Amino acid sequence: MEKITIVGGGLSGSLMAIYLAKRGFTVDVFERRPDMRTNRISAGKSINLALSIRGIEALKKVGLDDEVLSDAIPMYGRMMHSRTGELNYQPYGTNNQAINSVSRGRLNLRLLELADAYDNINLHFNHKCKDVDIDKAIAVFENEKGESITHKADRIIGTDGAFAATRGRLQITDRFDYSQSYLYVGYKELIIPPDALGNFMMDKNCLHIWPRGAYMMIALPNPAGDFTLTLFLAHQGKPGFDQLNSKEAVLDFFKSEFADALPLMPTLQEDFFKNPIGALVTVKCYPWVKADKLALMGDAAHAVVPFFGQGMNCSFEDCVVLDECIEKYYPNWTEVFSHYQELRKPNADAIADLAIQNFTEMAEKVGDVDFLLRKHIEHDLCEHFSDIFKSQYELVTFSTVPYAEAKARGAVNDKIIDEIIAKDLIDNIKGNDHVKSIIQKYIN
Amino acid sequence: MEKITIVGGGLSGSLMAIYLAKRGFTVDVFERRPDMRTNRISAGKSINLALSIRGIEALKKVGLDDEVLSDAIPMYGRMMHSRTGELNYQPYGTNNQAINSVSRGRLNLRLLELADAYDNINLHFNHKCKDVDIDKAIAVFENEKGESITHKADRIIGTDGAFAATRGRLQITDRFDYSQSYLYVGYKELIIPPDALGNFMMDKNCLHIWPRGAYMMIALPNPAGDFTLTLFLAHQGKPGFDQLNSKEAVLDFFKSEFADALPLMPTLQEDFFKNPIGALVTVKCYPWVKADKLALMGDAAHAVVPFFGQGMNCSFEDCVVLDECIEKYYPNWTEVFSHYQELRKPNADAIADLAIQNFTEMAEKVGDVDFLLRKHIEHDLCEHFSDIFKSQYELVTFSTVPYAEAKARGAVNDKIIDEIIAKDLIDNIKGNDHVKSIIQKYIN
Structure with a gap:
């Protein structure tokens, strides 16, 4: 049977592996990080994500939708927090429509567990992609001992994220369009823990937003009773992360801007200096595929900023579309890949632009x-x-x-x-x- | 005296070296190619260029303007050639305004000669930049023997073109915005030689254009009596370079599209298959500078497509502005570089956009x-x-x-x-x- 290498065992890599395994292909998934089932490690990037219909449909194809939703917290609307603490609730829709707060880590874990149940999927952890020979479908990895591992397959799927090694190889081929564009705003994750009895300290069934124009904070609920807060703020400026360089400065800032959240954040000052500042990048490129040998998916093809809550949903939809193209055009992989690309590229561009537009609206028009x-x-x-x-x-x-x-x-x-x-x-x-x-x- | 490394001895690198030498700095210019004064080599890219006022002003600062213009051919207007051979002349302006056809090679040569006359400029040919340690202002080169040469200075100026190694280093620093975007059209240079008596076979004092929408041809005069033609055509398509894969196909295409030029092109069919197809890329990036250590100039900072004839003029204007910033802010190089960047970035973006817009107008609106x-x-x-x-x-x-x-x-x-x-x-x-x-x- 045909052999397919997947570079990157994150959300879209592990889901795509299952789709391919169900079709009978032999799939090798190479992941840079250790096995998260045996190591308590971060799944990278944000802690929780908003799962909506596109993502749910993609999970349905592998029978995981109900299970994942049962472990998720539905958010039926936005709860806006004013500077003075007034709340304003805006439902997402009339029919109890909700987006669902899911843990990136647990979802990734569940996908890897399901993948591992397939005999025709081999998972390789601690394998960092060092190079790719696209035309030969050969990928070279470095393992945790520093050894070089060469793996040859019939084709490669790159799901190795916004700074993908697979895309790096495509980037030095002829006439490759590429852009990486950073927002002046970065982010830091903080926490509102459960109360002493383990209960949520705010309404758990909404996405909380502290809209303040060019900076803002949001909170998503986690099943354990805590909220993950994300503070979006300029890297430099007044206010900016560079100005918040002392515990006093952080406290003053939260007192004036997020006064109602502050009492719920007992570890704010420690967390603020422990947690990193993340950068927000939009990556666009074209082409996404090379002949019948390589295809990029997810953030490797189109990293987006998080202001529409669609990054994971879009990446899962990539998997659905690639699977549909296999259904339709297999065994002509050149056709499979090129139809996949033509179907997805305009949509990935659109959601990237919409996510930036959403940020701009929030940043510049909140008081307009x-x-x-x-x-x-x-x-x-x-x-x-x-x-x-x-x-x-x-x-x-x-x-x-x-x-x-x-x-x-x-x-x-x-x-x-x-x-x-x-x-x-x-x-x-x-x-x-x-x-x-x-x-x-x-x-x- | 302060030592400055210039990576790239093309047009802007050699001009900037002279500006810096006049201010007394010790300048080392490292150029990938052999010394063009002793080797008959191409200066890379297009054969001739349109020098206009911005470029002339930049040359004036080193006293080269008159000499370069005396070796140039003024073009007072556009001569449009229709499919059926009718000519339509459009003057550039009312006051005998002209753009000037200059040889890239001879202009580069003259700048290098002038640079070499300065005791405080050292030219190093056959030195290909392999790596840069920005914070230490160390550049590593490989010479023609394959030896590695390490050169330390106080700061580095990167003028190493659209695929700059210096920019490559900046690109992997935090939050670097970068885009490379290719036009679907490529180009091929061809020739109309002089007649048997050495005379021009078309009016030499204009820029000849065969406008055909999404593809077109232009011709610039050279002092030797020949014209350099540039055919702009889609890489793929009907018509496209990929379709012109036989001498017959080329002949048919020219017969139908450029009938009046064809009789003037005795070596068309040989040249067409000998000369490469060039790609047209727009490169934008930000920042252009790092502290007081590195600044990018010219194509390294902003490669543009040639449809406004401003690539060289814009790069020369970079040199003028950087020189003015040195005048104003030296010895505070952090200020020098940051003011240079803030002054030039919006203008480089503007000319990049205008050049694309000019192409779009020609491609899509020629018959509108x-x-x-x-x-x-x-x-x-x-x-x-x-x-x-x-x-x-x-x-x-x-x-x-x-x-x-x-x-x-x-x-x-x-x-x-x-x-x-x-x-x-x-x-x-x-x-x-x-x-x-x-x-x-x-x-x-």
């Missing part, structure tokens, strides 16, 4: 009266014309409509809202046939 | 009636309101207004033209006070 009015109109349209009007957020988060279509629909929605403002229908949306005809004019 | 109408209006405004209206092309090519300002002015000009169309003043521009007041409304 016009912007808030538009959001208000959009909300009313969703509520009163839910059969024909879908917001961009809804299409991205609660549907499997391709991201590029969701993005295009966002632009169309803007025109609808423009016209509603121009025709002074703002306060007269509910049940209004004129509004209905405007929507229908733009959305066939 | 609206576009041609707008160009016609712009031309009339330039002619009849030359004191207050400047086209973007004029500002880029015939002024030293920063590129970013020229680009912004282009957007303002678009609004002026919009209003002239909306108010139906298209055929009534000359001496019209209403038109004048529209221009003045937009341009303070």
